[in-house]
Amino acid sequence: WKADREATDPDYFKRLGAGHNPKYMWIGCADARVPANEIMGKDAGTVFVLRNVANMVISTDFNVMSALQFAVAVLKVDHIIVCGHYDCGGVRASLQNLDHVPPLENWLRNIRDVYRLHREELDGITDPEARHRRLVELNVVEQCINLFKTGVVQRRRVETYKSGQEYTTPRIHACVFDPKVGLLQKLEVDFHEYIDELHGIYDLYNVDDEYE
Numbered sequence: 001w002k003a004d005r006e007a008t009d010p011d012y013f014k015r016l017g018a019g020h021n022p023k024y025m026w027i028g029c030a031d032a033r034v035p036a037n038e039i040m041g042k043d044a045g046t047v048f049v050l051r052n053v054a055n056m057v058i059s060t061d062f063n064v065m066s067a068l069q070f071a072v073a074v075l076k077v078d079h080i081i082v083c084g085h086y087d088c089g090g091v092r093a094s095l096q097n098l099d100h101v102p103p104l105e106n107w108l109r110n111i112r113d114v115y116r117l118h119r120e121e122l123d124g125i126t127d128p129e130a131r132h133r134r135l136v137e138l139n140v141v142e143q144c145i146n147l148f149k150t151g152v153v154q155r156r157r158v159e160t161y162k163s164g165q166e167y168t169t170p171r172i173h174a175c176v177f178d179p180k181v182g183l184l185q186k187l188e189v190d191f192h193e194y195i196d197e198l199h200g201i202y203d204l205y206n207v208d209d210e211y212e
Contacts, residue, residue: 015045022048025071025170027064027143028083029055029090033179036083040184048075054090054139055082056110057146065150071170072152078169080147083184084140085177091136095128111135114142140174141189147172148195149202158205 005012022045026036030051037047050067057064071077084091093100094111115122118138125131147153153170161168174187 020045020075022046022071022075023078024048025068025075025077025080026050026083027055027057027080029053029085029088031085031088031179034083034085034177039083039177040081048077053104053107054088054094054111055084055143056107056139057082057143058107058110059146059150068147068150069152072156076156076169078171079173080153080170081173081175082140082143082147083175083177084136085179086133086136087179088132088136091139092132095132095135111139114139117142137174137176137187140176140187141194144172144174144189144191145194145198148191149198151204154203154205 002013024040024042024046025048026040027050028034028036030053034051036042036049036051037044040047048067048071050064050071052061052064057068059065068080071080090108091111093104094108094115099105100108115135118135122131122135122138125134153172156170157168172191174189175184176187177184
């Protein structure tokens with residue numbers, strides 16, 4: 001790999017070693033078929049990557065929260081991408097009425113909670129595969145909402161809003177990858193519709209706050 005890189009770009013590693021300044025954070029599934037940089041068409045050094053089972057953003061997971069804090073507060077990424085994928089083993093397991101044994105079962109319970117939130121829609125889908133695919137999408141949306149709930153994301157968005165920059169960051173994107181066709185697609189989600197209902201519960205900052 002090193003030889004191939006240097007053959008096509010002799011300064012590749014000089015640039016790679018010059019510093020770490022990614023513009024994107026990727027929160028994706030640990031599934032081996034969903035490598036972030038390859039799917040995005042991005043080179044090494046451009047994407048800060050976090051992967052776990054079923055691309056979850058769980059507030060009690062120190063790994064997720066620490067990586068998020070570093071990406072937003074230190075690296076100051078402009079974009080956070082939550083990417084699920086169809087044929088997700090974690091999502092499939094959550095649809096089974098089986099005990100998958102802790103700690104995995106504890107983890108999957110968070111996906112079961114997503115089903116509970118959207119039960120009416122999901123129960124109305126009679127085809128099991130279509131239901132699975134829709135739960136994959138809804139899980140991505142809910143993990144994006146979990147990002148909006150965090151203090152580090154809210155604080156940074158207020159800071160960038162007050163700074164007068166072109167747009168508030170980090171911007172959060174819901175995406176799904178289909179490994180059968182190799183297509184990465186952005187879900188059409190109006191996060192304002194979701195977040196407007198949650199302001200009174202989850203807002204930790206507002207544009208009038210001052211920071212030390």
